[in-house]
Amino acid sequence: MAKNLEPKCKQCRREGEKLFLKGEKCFTDKCAIERRNYPPGQHGQKKGRLSDYGGQLREKQKIRKIYGILEKQFRNIYKFADKQRGITGENLLQLLESRLDNVAFQMGFGTSRSEARQIVRHNCILVNGNRVNIPSYRVKAGDTVEVVQKARDQLRIKKSIEIANNRAFPTWIEVDTKAMKGIYKSKPERADLPATINESLVVELYSK
Template sequence: MGVDHLKNVVFKENPLARYLESKCKLCRREGEKLFLKGEKCFTDKCAIDRRNYPPGQHGQKKSRISDYGVQLREKQKIRRIYGIFEKQFRIIYKNADRQRGVTGDNLLQQLESRLDNVVYLMGFGSSRAESRQIIRHNSILVNGSRVNIPSYIVEPGDTIAVDQKSSDQLRIKASLQAADNRGYPSWIEVDIKGMKGTFKNKPDRSDLPSTINESLVVELYSK
């Protein structure tokens, strides 16, 4: 592939394991926006703004959840935010646990450093799912070399760009404009006209949403 530090684990996805129902149900199940539907999540058409309770006939009934249930729900929520399968997520967690530092922080930094997530944050895709599709269609370059692996880990200083052949795609242009209107995280820098960006550094925990409680995932997997 021409990229020197392509040292990632390549995950093979099982198409039969994909979630085929409405993605809005996942947000309602977790009780918050997971931003799975692109621009729809930023409008008043978002399902959770209309029906902020779990889907199903018993969704509005309140039930007590055990400590294990709370930990499981948090793990599921994080998996769904980043679009990670269970097997992938366990491997990422094990890698984070082996690293120096706080396991939970390492976990989030690995998830945030995935190419599909970086492409989404830079605005080349309206959602992480669309970003994965764009990457698989050979539309993304990392440091000038084509990379079509969504799980590829981006390193600080890496430049991510849209391939020139894909620069006329309307969906990429629309996503870029919408992302620019919202603003970008402090750890990335984007050149809209050049359709490229730089991953300046890995985010600190304080830079990431406080609605994520990664310590619950650590507790769950430490049992």
């Protein structure tokens, strides 16, 4: 199975902002962006001007890295978003947010999306009482997502939920941290998603 093996901190430095790929470390002063806020490589500190195409490409790469999506997967999700009613860019972000690995992350079952993806693959998550081990599974409004009984004693899941409980959960999900269970209430509104993401650049890129 193909996957991105590039060091996570380098990915953040290349995009020039925190992508929160390393979980708890991203909230400390050990974060690479806090220490070296410039692109990796020997020419990283040289400032260059991006073309319009370059800016569009970087934004697409940034969103891919945030959600841990490979190029072919991302393109397929975009095509599906483009066929739906409404604004294509918002549809794209809503589809990405509804992936099971992302929902598990937002509910605090993993400290990062990559850890949440691993937890899903290891058969630790139930959706509406059924075991689902496909990270790209699309969660629908009203679905209940929970940690299986056998996995509730795992220290990494307990620690992750404790960390998430100290921060605010997104408004579109409802989480019972003691029961390790949550409800995906609805699709997130654009105003609820990070303002640092400019999905319109991705639409411009794929519209060419």
